[in-house]
Amino acid sequence: MSMAVMDHVDRILTQWQRQRPDLNVAPMGTLGRLKRLNHVLMRAMEKTWAEYGLNDSSFDVLATLRREGPPYALSPSDLMASTMVTSGTMTHRLQQLEKAGLIERVKNPADGRGFLISLSDKGFALIDEAVAAHVETQKVLVSSLSEEQRSQLDALLKQLLANLS
Amino acid sequence: MSMAVMDHVDRILTQWQRQRPDLNVAPMGTLGRLKRLNHVLMRAMEKTWAEYGLNDSSFDVLATLRREGPPYALSPSDLMASTMVTSGTMTHRLQQLEKAGLIERVKNPADGRGFLISLSDKGFALIDEAVAAHVETQKVLVSSLSEEQRSQLDALLKQLLANLS
DNA sequence: CCCAGATACCTTGATATCGAGATAAATAGA
DNA sequence: TCTATTTATCTCGATATCAAGGTATCTGGG
Secondary structure: OOOOOOOHHHHHHHHHHHHOOOOOOHHHHHHHHHHHHHHHHHHHHHHHHHHOOOOHHHHHHHHHHHHHOOOOEEOHHHHHHHHOOOHHHHHHHHHHHHHOOOEEEEEOOOOOOOEEEEEOHHHHHHHHHHHHHHHHHHHHHOOOOOHHHHHHHHHHHHHHHHOOO | OOOOOOOHHHHHHHHHHHHOOOOOOHHHHHHHHHHHHHHHHHHHHHHHHHHOOOOHHHHHHHHHHHHOOOOOEEOHHHHHHHHOOOHHHHHHHHHHHHHOOOEEEEEOOOOOOOEEEEEOHHHHHHHHHHHHHHHHHHHHHOOOOOHHHHHHHHHHHHHHHHOOO
């Protein structure tokens, strides 16, 4: 017989039920856990990225270029679309990565307005190592779920995401 | 018969499988969806908060005070613990809220180091309205799941969270 | 060919956050 | 009672993000 354990989110819902019994706060519980989980997960993954001198932003860009396959190059616009950030943010990210020598930028010969961003050799080597470590970290982070549970969670998140984005 | 639809995360996983078949990227899919979902959900909820002149940060603090019940007061430390932000961040949040007249701060009579932060009448009225709208928004955001699915998702998130925080 | 509108990217200014370190007050122990 | 340690909060500097607006370039219809 399994004992239901009160967690932080449960306590929040209990408080609301007492203070505002008119509100249906069940969705708040689910979305609250999702937010907290995201927060905790990001913190945990940041540690691995930091071992390679990276953070969420820089890992995100380098990984996007790496998984694209040869010649490991995309335009800033492509990168923006893939990573869900605004143009100002992407400009900033690319400046940092260029300064660190992890990417190279060349004018797009086919479009005078644009650039092509590609992984440098150094950037390729770094992300190739970092992504392996990152995947290991992620494996640990989901290890409290069985493979079937993880897959079920995946399906539910996918369904929810499909109707929002 | 249900057709499996490729979403953005699926395409990322396919790319990785091609480029790095040595990596098990299944956890990456789940955690990637969780991150994207959090991003999309925050964007959606921000719209509701903005209708009341609030954002994630300010809503978070006011709601924490409101659900506490009378006398709607907590110390900055309590608020920090409840909202998972650092002391510097909380100081900043409280400055903004005080400037807006939504909270009041008094020296804690029982502890000369600390303060008590309480909702002003204006703050109480505002959060009481805003939270009702927020709950409505959340209801819409999870409406693509059946009640059973939402509850299942809740349980999985809770289990995952339990082993992390 | 030309021009209006779309597109690609950058710049700027405002915010939110963190981490490290400072200060003041409380507390526990000799 | 003193003192060392802990706790509560703030300050400061660095960074990441967004939104709005600017410039250069492309593109499609007349």
